[in-house]
Amino acid sequence: MINKKLSKTLGPILGIMTFMLASGITYTSAFADDTIAAMAPATTTTTSASATYTDNTATPIKDYSIAINKSSEENGIKVTVNSVLATKHNLKVTLKIEGITDPKAIEHNNSLFEVSYGDKDYGFSSTSSRQYADDKTMFLTLEKNNYEGEYPESGNLRVDVVLSNYKVNIGMDVPVDFTNSINKVFTKDITGTIPEINYTLKQLDSDSMGTTVSYTRPKHSGHNIDDNNDFWDSQILLKVDNNFYKLDSRGDSIGDDGTIIGHYSSKLPTYDNIKNGKDISVIPMLYKVSMDDSDIISNNSNKNTSNDSANNLSYEKEFSSSSGLKGTIYNVERNDNSVKVYCKGQSELESLIIASNISLNYNHVKGQKDATIYHYNRFVSFYKDPKDSLGYIVEFDNVDNDKAATLNISYMLKEISMYKMGDEIKLSN
Template identity: 35%
Template sequence: MMNKKINMLLSSVLGISLTFGIMEAPVLADSSVKAAPSYTTSDNSTNNNIVSKDNDIEQNGLKISIDKIVATKHKLEVTVKVESQKPLEETKGDDVQVLLTYGDGKDYNYEMSHELINDKTMQITLNREVNDEEIPEKGNLRVDLVIPKYKINVGMDANVDFSESFKNTIEKNVSVNIPEFNFTVKKIESNAMGTEVTYSKEEKRDSDEDEDIDFSTPLILKIGDKMYRTMGERNYTSEDDKGDTRTVIGSYNAGVATYDKVKGQNTISIIPIACSMTNEDRSKIYEDIYKNLDYKKDDVNKDTTSDISYTKGFDFSDGSKGEIYKIERSDNNLKVYCKGDTEKESLLMASTMCIYPKMEKEKTVYYGYESEKNMSFYKDQDNSLGYIVEFDNLEKDKKMELNFDYAIKEIDKYKIDDEIQL
């Protein structure tokens, strides 16, 4: 129970997928299995690209379907669902084998993750990213899926057209120096998969600096009045390096800040949050919490509003305090109002807030909720220090727990820089 609770918290706060893998070897579905009828996608920014659900396949009492396909010029994401009439068991990473093929018959290398989103539904997500070429605009996409545990061996085809999605893109080249991070922002791009801030930095070839970079709250993206937490997406070295230095290219992504939310906005800015903690420092904080946490006592001391369990007060190491002063829940939306003694505490609380399903003793399987993919926050106009944090796509009436990144307790380790216009 305790390990699952800590893992759920870390996954929600840091945006870590706890079950994932890199798929490279081919997996061939049984050729006797009927492939799904194809379909044509439309505007990726406004729907799931699925015109028809005729691509569902029934096999061994399970329904398998391509649920969603989203693409930009350099990224492709495919979501597959396996649905059952009876509760499913958790599966290990190597229990699920997938082959994704798209564009000139190529077998794409990609990242694969899977999770149970409820007791009867498994969601499999495939992510492909290319830097030196572009994702084909149109073509046939195929997913071959093998899950021996459930005796699944299927192949599904889909005709796709990403032309509208590629058009629904906002790109801007900039050159903005961020002294606190020692890098220069080079580009900002918003599309169907969110908003990405790309940067470059110079460093020595033998540097291991990246090992201690804290990605949990790297910077805040502000679009209009709304703010979004960003996550580190990738790091690679430019090929034109010379001498003892190298140019590192990296990016931060806010998946929830899609093209539809950015278009029409007049201002885009970032708020850097520098943290002097190393990964080792952070790990020790979580280890100490795990050792000292009394689950029963912690649960009893929490308040509950609209099936949201939370601790109303939050204590920082310097003696300052923060609090949750209101919670509003309606259908699939949750609003949490929080504030601290100063703007610094308030912003740290808002930007690191997370929610996850409440742990229930009688259950052995727990279902995740990716806070960073569903949250935004903004100032409370009725409270000078207050922030309103919104979470969307919540399962109605589901019991949830609310928390913060415990590391922000060490508030003296954080420095919030001035807002920078892009």
């Protein structure tokens, strides 16, 4: 999403606050657990008379994480740095915390999780996710974006954990060498603009933690500070050969000259997916909905939900938006650990919009923590259905066979007053 602007001076403060809030966050599907290998599509190509299509099969994404397994214990709480991973501008640390008797005791007002690395760690766009192995064991993943500085290839990484309810104050220095992951970088210049929101696209960077498209926007003035506010829910699609990936805005900051610097990013594709891409382009997907309207939009996705007992899935087979969009899920396949969703609209644009706004979650099971979380929504790609001119196939991998699940159509999609596809922007060679 295109978020409200963040002041550069607030950046470092907000980053620390996010880690302080880390364990108080509602369970999130934003990040995959390090203990499970993420899956990405590998392509085999078939050609028809009119177009070339891609059938995708799941293959593991190469994991460049470094196993650490360094622990420290205090007052019955054991904190272990399980694994770490860094690229030039991204840092991820996975912690294992054992001995927790009451997960609610680790809330935003009584805990702190802080990670720092290198002399130029200006990272402030920080996020976290947690999972429970059992009632007393929590896995916490912390991530930072450091677009203004670069992380070094090697050095000492610092982890601090404060749990006031348990009287725990643990700090660990971890020697690391990220030479392998930091050097896995694919970069392409972009020459193009998105006039509706006054963005000038600059560069695509892909590494072992995902892909980012950077942009700039002219500095604020009194009359234009909110002139793109109605497009805050917009996206960018990245097309690599025959596969599509959704990039969401990760916020922006203000440079020294007042220019706004922002980034769209996604967990997929990674360096290993994109380095051999022959046809790479950026497609703006512009959705117009005012901030005021979004505050009163309610999720009505359950009104027309059908239960598919054969696949143990619930979803809306047909749905529509206030602006006239009409979509359908016309087929679902669930095999092994994969769910393939076949969807389309009334036009190519509608089909792309629908395919990029479908997510999956597990149905709630009473008494289970993390029961609804599907940790791979940010590792989803989609591609054309070779048997339907308007159809797209959205593939979800690593889906637990034993869990009932629901496919969700973004409720915002149903209330968007205007949507359009911006000009496709080819990446320069």
